[in-house]
Amino acid sequence: MSEQHGNRIYLTVWFWLLALTAVEVFLAYKQLPVHTMLALLMGLSLVKAALIIAYFMHLRFEKASLAWTLMPPLVICIVLMIAFSFPDGLRLFDMRKG
Amino acid sequence: MASQATAWEGGSAPYAVPSKKLGMWLFIISDALTFSALLVAYSYSRIANPNWPTPFEMYPAVTFSTIMTFCLLSSSVTMVLAVSAAHRGERGAAVKWILATMAGGLAFVILHANEWLHLIHSGVTPFHNPWGAPLFGATFFTLTGLHMTHVVCGVIYLGIVATGFGRGRFESMDVEVSGLYWHFVDLVWMFIFPLVYLMSVHMG
Numbered sequence: 001m002s003e004q005h006g007n008r009i010y011l012t013v014w015f016w017l018l019a020l021t022a023v024e025v026f027l028a029y030k031q032l033p034v035h036t037m038l039a040l041l042m043g044l045s046l047v048k049a050a051l052i053i054a055y056f057m058h059l060r061f062e063k064a065s066l067a068w069t070l071m072p073p074l075v076i077c078i079v080l081m082i083a084f085s086f087p088d089g090l091r092l093f094d095m096r097k098g
Numbered sequence: 099m100a101s102q103a104t105a106w107e108g109g110s111a112p113y114a115v116p117s118k119k120l121g122m123w124l125f126i127i128s129d130a131l132t133f134s135a136l137l138v139a140y141s142y143s144r145i146a147n148p149n150w151p152t153p154f155e156m157y158p159a160v161t162f163s164t165i166m167t168f169c170l171l172s173s174s175v176t177m178v179l180a181v182s183a184a185h186r187g188e189r190g191a192a193v194k195w196i197l198a199t200m201a202g203g204l205a206f207v208i209l210h211a212n213e214w215l216h217l218i219h220s221g222v223t224p225f226h227n228p229w230g231a232p233l234f235g236a237t238f239f240t241l242t243g244l245h246m247t248h249v250v251c252g253v254i255y256l257g258i259v260a261t262g263f264g265r266g267r268f269e270s271m272d273v274e275v276s277g278l279y280w281h282f283v284d285l286v287w288m289f290i291f292p293l294v295y296l297m298s299v300h301m302g
Contacts, residue, residue: 007182014175018168021291025164028296029156041292048288056174056281058274066113066123074127081138089145097148 013055020044122275126282129248133286136244137293140237144297151229152298153220159213163295166209167287170249173202174284181277184270189263192273196260199280203253210246214239238294245290248283255279 024044027037054060059067113120144150154160180195217238221228224236259276262268 007179010175010178010182014171017171021164021167021171024292024296025160028160028292028299031299031301034297037297041296045288045292049285052174052281052285052288056178056284057278063114066115066120069113070123070127074130077131078134081134085138085142086145089142092146093148096146 009055013051017048017051020048116271118271118275119278122278126278129282130286133241133244133289136237136241137289140241141293143231143233143237147231147233149230150298151227151231151234152300153217153222153227153229154295154298155300158216160295160299162209162213163291166206167291169202169205169209170284170287173199173206174281176202177277177280181270181274184263184273187270189266192270193260193264196256196263196273200253200256200260203249203256203280207246207249207253210242210249214242241290241294245283245286248286252280252283 024041027040032040059070115123154163176195176198180192180199183195184192217235222235222238224239225232227235255276259268259272263270263273
């Protein structure tokens with residue numbers, strides 16, 4: 001339901017999104033090992049995505065049934081895509097490396 | 099709790115949102131899956147190729163893509179301000195914030211087009227590049243190209259909504275629905291930016 005929120009919360013979310021982006025760019029500059037980088041960057045990006053969906057897209061303030069209808073299918077499909085493709089990508093990498 | 103149960107059992111509005119908003123959400127979910135597929139395709143090719151190119155220097159490529167990220171994030175804030183002004187009935191303020199959002203989107207497109215031209219001048223084509231795995235160009239241009247198309251369509255969409263809302267033909271819900279689309283485009287970039295740029299920094 002559209003309750004009235006102050007604009008302050010949006011500016012706070014914006015600040016955190018910019019701060020997390022700055023952390024990501026700093027990590028890229030530091031050149032950590034590739035697996036650590038991937039895990040950290042994806043973790044930070046998921047937090048940013050959750051902030052955008054919850055506050056900017058207002059999903060937190062909608063009826064819970066809407067979020068429960070939209071999000072689980074999306075997450076399941078993405079997890080399936082990753083689970084099917086990444087082990088095969090690694091297999092090809094090992095075959096080509098030698 | 100009781101009213102929620104009856105809604106699930108076929109009440110008139112189980113999600114308590116207007117049909118336009120539900121329609122946009124359903125479109126966003128399907129579009130999110132399209133982008134997920136392209137991101138997975140990019141990552142698959144990257145993992146499978148030991149000679150994947152890492153052509154992005156901290157300056158200019160990463161610096162400019164960070165500025166592009168800033169443009170999109172800030173345009174999302176101006177968009178929520180437009181939506182809240184629209185719901186308060188301040189048409190003039192809402193139109194002004196939508197125009198600011200469009201400016202952020204345009205800045206993004208101009209910077210990104212510049213980045214594309216830079217890569218094209220370095221000899222990157224969809225199936226060839228000077229550094230290594232040939233598929234780099236195909237996956238990069240498809241992924242970022244589809245995203246850029248979404249930004250361009252978004253700017254046009256917002257232009258139509260701003261004109262219509264300013265003239266009183268659209269209601270505040272139309273502004274909110276266009277805002278959902280715009281935030282989604284921003285959201286997708288939050289994954290393209292780290293996976294494509296930050297994971298491929300070239301330290302000379």
